[in-house]
Amino acid sequence: MKYVSTRDNYPAGQSAEVINVGMVPGGGLFVPRDIPAVNVAELAAASYNQTARCVLNPLLTDFSSDELGGCVEHAYNLDTFDIPQVIAVKALGAAHSIMELWHGPTAAFKDVALQIMPHFLAAAKAKLGESHHTVILVATSGDTGKAALEGFRDCAGISIIVFYPEEGVSEIQKSQMVTTEGSNTSVVAVKGNFDDCQSGVKSLFSDAQLRGRLATDGFAFSSANSINWGRLCPQIVYYVQAYAMLVQQRIIAAGDPINFCVPTGNFGNILAAYYAKRMGLPIKRLLCASNKNKILADFFESGIYDKNRTFYRTTSPSMDILISSNLERFLFEVTGHDAAKIRAWYTRLAETGRFEVDADTKARMDAVVTPGWVNEPDVLHTIGTVYRSHGYVIDTHTAVAVAMSAGMDSDGVHTVVDSTASPYKFSRNVVAAIGGKVVEDEFESIEKLHELTGLPVHRAVEGLREKRVRHTRTIAADEMRATVLDILKAWR
Ligand SMILES: *Cc1c(COP(=O)(O)O)cnc(C)c1O
Numbered sequence: 001m002k003y004v005s006t007r008d009n010y011p012a013g014q015s016a017e018v019i020n021v022g023m024v025p026g027g028g029l030f031v032p033r034d035i036p037a038v039n040v041a042e043l044a045a046a047s048y049n050q051t052a053r054c055v056l057n058p059l060l061t062d063f064s065s066d067e068l069g070g071c072v073e074h075a076y077n078l079d080t081f082d083i084p085q086v087i088a089v090k091a092l093g094a095a096h097s098i099m100e101l102w103h104g105p106t107a108a109f110k111d112v113a114l115q116i117m118p119h120f121l122a123a124a125k126a127k128l129g130e131s132h133h134t135v136i137l138v139a140t141s142g143d144t145g146k147a148a149l150e151g152f153r154d155c156a157g158i159s160i161i162v163f164y165p166e167e168g169v170s171e172i173q174k175s176q177m178v179t180t181e182g183s184n185t186s187v188v189a190v191k192g193n194f195d196d197c198q199s200g201v202k203s204l205f206s207d208a209q210l211r212g213r214l215a216t217d218g219f220a221f222s223s224a225n226s227i228n229w230g231r232l233c234p235q236i237v238y239y240v241q242a243y244a245m246l247v248q249q250r251i252i253a254a255g256d257p258i259n260f261c262v263p264t265g266n267f268g269n270i271l272a273a274y275y276a277k278r279m280g281l282p283i284k285r286l287l288c289a290s291n292k293n294k295i296l297a298d299f300f301e302s303g304i305y306d307k308n309r310t311f312y313r314t315t316s317p318s319m320d321i322l323i324s325s326n327l328e329r330f331l332f333e334v335t336g337h338d339a340a341k342i343r344a345w346y347t348r349l350a351e352t353g354r355f356e357v358d359a360d361t362k363a364r365m366d367a368v369v370t371p372g373w374v375n376e377p378d379v380l381h382t383i384g385t386v387y388r389s390h391g392y393v394i395d396t397h398t399a400v401a402v403a404m405s406a407g408m409d410s411d412g413v414h415t416v417v418d419s420t421a422s423p424y425k426f427s428r429n430v431v432a433a434i435g436g437k438v439v440e441d442e443f444e445s446i447e448k449l450h451e452l453t454g455l456p457v458h459r460a461v462e463g464l465r466e467k468r469v470r471h472t473r474t475i476a477a478d479e480m481r482a483t484v485l486d487i488l489k490a491w492r
Helices: 015-021 048-056 065-075 110-114 117-128 143-152 171-178 194-205 208-216 229-248 268-278 295-302 327-334 339-352 359-366 376-390 396-406 423-433 442-453 477-491
Strands: 003-005 030-032 088-092 096-100 133-139 158-165 185-191 219-223 258-263 283-290 304-306 354-356 369-373 414-419 474-476
Touching: 003 015, 015 117, 015 229, 030 327, 048 065, 048 229, 065 117, 088 229, 096 229, 096 396, 110 117, 110 143, 110 229, 117 143, 117 158, 117 229, 133 143, 133 194, 133 477, 143 158, 143 171, 143 185, 158 171, 158 194, 158 477, 171 185, 171 423, 171 442, 185 194, 185 477, 194 219, 194 477, 208 219, 208 477, 229 258, 229 268, 229 414, 258 268, 258 396, 268 283, 268 327, 283 295, 283 396, 295 304, 295 369, 327 339, 327 359, 339 354, 376 396, 376 423, 396 414, 396 423, 423 442, 474 477
Parallel strands: 096 414, 133 158, 133 219, 158 185, 185 474, 258 283, 258 414, 283 369
Antiparallel strands: 003 030, 088 096, 304 354
């Protein structure tokens, strides 16, 4: 399978190459040239790992079956995920189910992809004869940093440096990151906001002089965010597996169409559902759920993407985003791989912060995506309602999607809501929403949530307060380059 750039500005390459490169150097993202089919009926009784091999094999054709199997076995086992099936599917009333994606080491759905991506990268490097020591640079506003640290921890030939805004992540998220073990991990607090971290990392990536200097020392930069195909493709697997599990649990019958409702930020997770649909999974509609930062809801309503707007901090911070990078892949697909259109739209976006799609593209988007957005009071209200009527606890991100799907007439089609984080990751707001007394201290709120609900504490946050802090570096935003050089001195 060859991969092409959404802007037709890079030679088509095999998956090992595009996983190693990450994003297209001149802008644009890699997508598969053709979309293979997967035989869903055949997977009716498959384990998660069997499904993973069946879905990934036809996408990563340059990986041998043994190489792929090795990656899958290393990523998904009872050391990494706390349930043998990796994900869980639970009915929530007759019309809805929840797909729990947070059973990995850091309690967010990003683990499903970031537990396997480092193995893909290591295998890709071996295949390409790439001898550089890879340095993964990550700017994080919370969940990605820890999931990437856990994925790349102790990975041979790869090291990882995570930058986070000193005041811009929750107490829990910070604590998760600074207590990370592993001799190849480094976590740095930046005096600034997330944008400072992100633009700092971007300028390191594009610093030719720095790259040259690193290459001499045997290092090369790479990235772990969801623009890398190696991070996106593992997410297709759980949509296929969830379907099989729904059939096994007799919640649906084999062949029935279903909807997925996805709490969306960077558009990676919902895009994986779109690829699952294109591979043959009977998905009727994709419900794209936004919080108060409703740029995607407006886009799917109007055909106009406009990032010239107020940015809000919400109780679902991982969805607080104004540029949804993976939307570019979706637009490339619905336009039938029209790179000229994509180039025009994204040039306009860079120049004016805005673009508008044509009527034909709009109609093709409408055929598969239903947009929606949920205001802050409704998010918290929904957590309370779901708890009182089903005895089930959801986090603030999941609540956005539950609230959206609850308010919709789905025409008798069963709707599965992606649950993207354990409620323990955002317990302060969850405790408040289910009517407990608000505890300001985040660690105390974990205990409080357990007392109130009896839900077992997720191991990602269990005993976190007592863990040894291993990363204490704090720097100014203009010290990121010097810091990277200093850290690499120790790794050389
Ligand atoms: C990252 C994240 C999201 C958004 O996922 P995208 O793939 O960026 O759309 C939603 N919920 C949680 C908890 C997340 O960590």
